[in-house]
Amino acid sequence: MLDGYDIVVAGGGVAGLTAGLTAARLGRSALVLTGVVPGGLLLTIDRVDGFPGFPEGIAGYELCPSLQEQADAAGAEVVALELTSVAERNGGWQVTTDEGDVDALALIVATGARFRRLGVPGEDRLLGHGISTCASCDGPLLGGATVAVVGGGDSALQEALTLAETAAKVIVLHRGEGLDGQASYRLRVEAQPAIEIRYGTLVEEILGAERVEGVRVRGPATESATELEVAAVFPFVGLQPNSEPVSEHVGVDDRGAVRTNGGLATSADGIFAAGVVRSRAAGRAAAATGEGAAAAIAADEYLGR
Ligand SMILES: Cc1cc2nc3c(=O)[nH]c(=O)nc-3n(C[C@H](O)[C@H](O)[C@H](O)COP(=O)(O)OP(=O)(O)OC[C@H]3O[C@@H](n4cnc5c(N)ncnc54)[C@H](O)[C@@H]3O)c2cc1C
Numbered sequence: 680m681l682d683g684y685d686i687v688v689a690g691g692g693v694a695g696l697t698a699g700l701t702a703a704r705l706g707r708s709a710l711v712l713t714g715v716v717p718g719g720l721l722l723t724i725d726r727v728d729g730f731p732g733f734p735e736g737i738a739g740y741e742l743c744p745s746l747q748e749q750a751d752a753a754g755a756e757v758v759a760l761e762l763t764s765v766a767e768r769n770g771g772w773q774v775t776t777d778e779g780d781v782d783a784l785a786l787i788v789a790t791g792a793r794f795r796r797l798g799v800p801g802e803d804r805l806l807g808h809g810i811s812t813c814a815s816c817d818g819p820l821l822g823g824a825t826v827a828v829v830g831g832g833d834s835a836l837q838e839a840l841t842l843a844e845t846a847a848k849v850i851v852l853h854r855g856e857g858l859d860g861q862a863s864y865r866l867r868v869e870a871q872p873a874i875e876i877r878y879g880t881l882v883e884e885i886l887g888a889e890r891v892e893g894v895r896v897r898g899p900a901t902e903s904a905t906e907l908e909v910a911a912v913f914p915f916v917g918l919q920p921n922s923e924p925v926s927e928h929v930g931v932d933d934r935g936a937v938r939t940n941g942g943l944a945t946s947a948d949g950i951f952a953a954g955v956v957r958s959r960a961a962g963r964a965a966a967a968t969g970e971g972a973a974a975a976i977a978a979d980e981y982l983g984r
């Protein structure tokens with residue numbers, strides 16, 4: 680079973696893997712708990728944009744495993760276990776995983792975030808049957824179909840662009856009056872003839888018995904709800920931070936994201952946080968990666984010599 684470590688990192692996304700890599704390079708014994716699926720939110724992204732060093736973008740399924748290899752090679756122990764809770768112990772932290780406990784002198788929380796649900800009728804029943812958050816996985820299976828993307832931020836626009844490569848039509852349903860995503864995505868979406876944007880539109884229900892067959896929406900032009908025929912729905916309406924395993928011990932904001940100071944320290948001694956689990960995170964891979972490195976350096980300084 681696992682022993683004690685200087686630094687335990689929870690999270691196998693770009694923040695966690697970079698934290699593990701950096702901690703190991705600093706000469707600390709480091710364990711990275713990646714959770715069930717290492718790689719995090721980027722794993723299924725066809726083209727990670729804006730990541731330094733890759734002017735043409737890089738696939739998330741290439742970037743994340745190579746980061747894991749690099750962490751391994753630096754001497755971090757990377758295991759597919761999940762952090763379930765923590766408790767103070769002997770001036771450090773007892774870290775409980777789904778397969779037992781491990782002692783850590785410092786802990787870096789980089790558990791990222793999961794997709795928010797729409798919270799409408801039909802969603803529970805049809806999840807995995809036409810409701811998806813992975814355009815690169817499910818887009819190729821939807822060639823020639825009309826599909827809906829819900830949301831108007833970076834993720835919604837990026838995934839709408841991926842879907843537009845194969846779908847006949849992509850309808851972006853956005854409750855706001857203007858798109859929120861980065862200018863580079865907005866311009867590409869607006870120039871893509873296969874994408875139609877419906878502003879001021881709320882999804883009220885996802886329709887279909889065994890598979891998605893449509894959505895019931897209410898928009899500004901219609902007093903009553905209307906039904907759109909779509910073969911799939913991709914909801915990108917925000918992220919929920921995965922802070923539950925530590926939220927009893929560290930300060931969190933009203934979204935449940937972990938609060939840190941400028942040095943990435945949380946309110947609990949010896950616990951640091953990095954990436955999108957953090958309150959006011961920038962939401963970009965480059966920022967999460969940098970925070971992973973900075974959190975490891977902060978934990979190293981906290982431990983001293
Ligand atoms: C659709 C979409 C497209 C995006 N495209 C881009 C892009 O092109 N460019 C860009 O810069 N950014 C992009 N982003 C943002 C980017 O994904 C995030 O900034 C980045 O993934 C954050 O990394 P992270 O390591 O903080 O968290 P995550 O990627 O969420 O990784 C968290 C990790 O923690 C693990 N975990 C969760 N709970 C536990 C637990 N209890 N114990 C152990 N491990 C746990 C998860 O399994 C996962 O491995 C995109 C995001 C989305 C949703």
